[in-house]
Amino acid sequence: MxxxxxxxxxxxxxxxxxxVHTDVCGPLSIPARGGFSYFITFxxxxxxxxxxxxxxxxxxxxxxxxxxxxxxxNQTSRKIKALQSD
Numbered sequence: 001m002x003x004x005x006x007x008x009x010x011x012x013x014x015x016x017x018x019x020v021h022t023d024v025c026g027p028l029s030i031p032a033r034g035g036f037s038y039f040i041t042f043x044x045x046x047x048x049x050x051x052x053x054x055x056x057x058x059x060x061x062x063x064x065x066x067x068x069x070x071x072x073x074n075q076t077s078r079k080i081k082a083l084q085s086d
Contacts, residue, residue, distance in 0.1 A: 012045060017078045019045035022085045024061050042068050 013019040026038030036054035040061050043050050051072075053064040065083075073079055 016046050016076050017080045019082045020080055022083060040064050
């Protein structure tokens with residue numbers, strides 16, 4: 001018995017900051033310069049523009065999100081509508 005390939009429809013956000021994907025990665029086996037062992041990414045679903053923030057500790061993630069949110073909302077004059085993480 002064989003499976004048919006999955007044919008899904010890809011949904012892309014209609015505007016900037018309608019959907020932002022985020023992921024925390026780490027700890028890195030070898031820390032980066034400055035002792036950074038983690039990083040967090042924010043990707044706008046519409047533009048695919050990425051931001052990456054380096055972190056020494058995983059607990060800094062919420063602070064980096066607030067920093068990201070303040071910056072992009074000021075730059076675009078739009079609010080983040082949805083944040084998706086795993």
